[in-house]
Amino acid sequence: GQNIDQPTEMTATEGAIVQINCTYQTSGFNGLFWYQQHAGEAPTFLSYNVLDGLEEKGRFSSFLSRSKGYSYLLLKELQMKDSASYLCAVSQGGFKTIFGAGTRLFVKA
Amino acid sequence: DGGITQSPKYLFRKEGQNVTLSCEQNLNHDAMYWYRQDPGQGLRLIYYSQIVNDFQKGDIAEGYSVSREKKESFPLTVTSAQKNPTAFYLCASSIGGNNQPQHFGDGTRLSIL
Numbered sequence: 001g002q003n004i005d006q007p008t009e010m011t012a013t014e015g016a017i018v019q020i021n022c023t024y025q026t027s028g029f030n031g032l033f034w035y036q037q038h039a040g041e042a043p044t045f046l047s048y049n050v051l052d053g054l055e056e057k058g059r060f061s062s063f064l065s066r067s068k069g070y071s072y073l074l075l076k077e078l079q080m081k082d083s084a085s086y087l088c089a090v091s092q093g094g095f096k097t098i099f100g101a102g103t104r105l106f107v108k109a
Numbered sequence: 110d111g112g113i114t115q116s117p118k119y120l121f122r123k124e125g126q127n128v129t130l131s132c133e134q135n136l137n138h139d140a141m142y143w144y145r146q147d148p149g150q151g152l153r154l155i156y157y158s159q160i161v162n163d164f165q166k167g168d169i170a171e172g173y174s175v176s177r178e179k180k181e182s183f184p185l186t187v188t189s190a191q192k193n194p195t196a197f198y199l200c201a202s203s204i205g206g207n208n209q210p211q212h213f214g215d216g217t218r219l220s221i222l
Contacts, residue, residue: 004151031208042113042199042213043152050208087151095140095159095206096167099151 002026004100006088011106012078020073020103022088030091034062034073037085037102083107111136115200115214121222122194130185130217132200140206141183145169146197158183187219195221
């Protein structure tokens with residue numbers, strides 16, 4: 001079967017670092033996306049990994065290990081506005097992408 | 110500003126009624142998608158279109174229909190055959206497939222009266 005697993009919820013403190021993990025088992029793999037979604041709003045693109053390793057983009061970094069079917073999103077210097085859901089998504093090739101259920105992150109003062 | 114516009118933001122459907130959700134993009138993207146988002150579940154693909162006048166069923170197409178007569182527009186009709194239509198519907202577009210990120214609209218929340 002096809003599966004993407006991520007924790008349902010996480011809580012972290014403003015200014016801290018948080019790591020959101022994602023494991024996947026899919027029938028095809030053409031890259032992994034992370035999206036941010038505030039409640040009731042559109043998901044917005046954060047990062048894309050297709051090769052193993054770390055991609056850094058400002059306060060956000062994303063890591064991929066294809067052999068382990070594993071990725072994580074690292075958020076540094078957390079701000080209150082980072083409170084949102086973070087969606088892990090695997091491109092299967094063609095035009096199909098499988099989305100995880102998302103991890104709701106709560107940032108507290 | 111380029112983007113994707115979905116309307117309406119909230120929609121109510123009576124039993125036995127068909128309703129149409131609008132999605133318009135001015136990003137000049139070839140590919141467009143419709144997803145359904147339910148609490149505790151990932152986005153599920155309803156239909157997608159790679160190019161004008163072409164569309165393909167996604168994983169949960171039953172009870173839905175689409176058209177792609179113009180590059181900019183990809184409306185979704187929720188028919189009376191869809192027995193559990195209450196959900197948050199998201200439209201997206203991308204330059205192509207594979208490794209291209211998708212740009213999403215703000216969604217339409219559909220409820221049953």
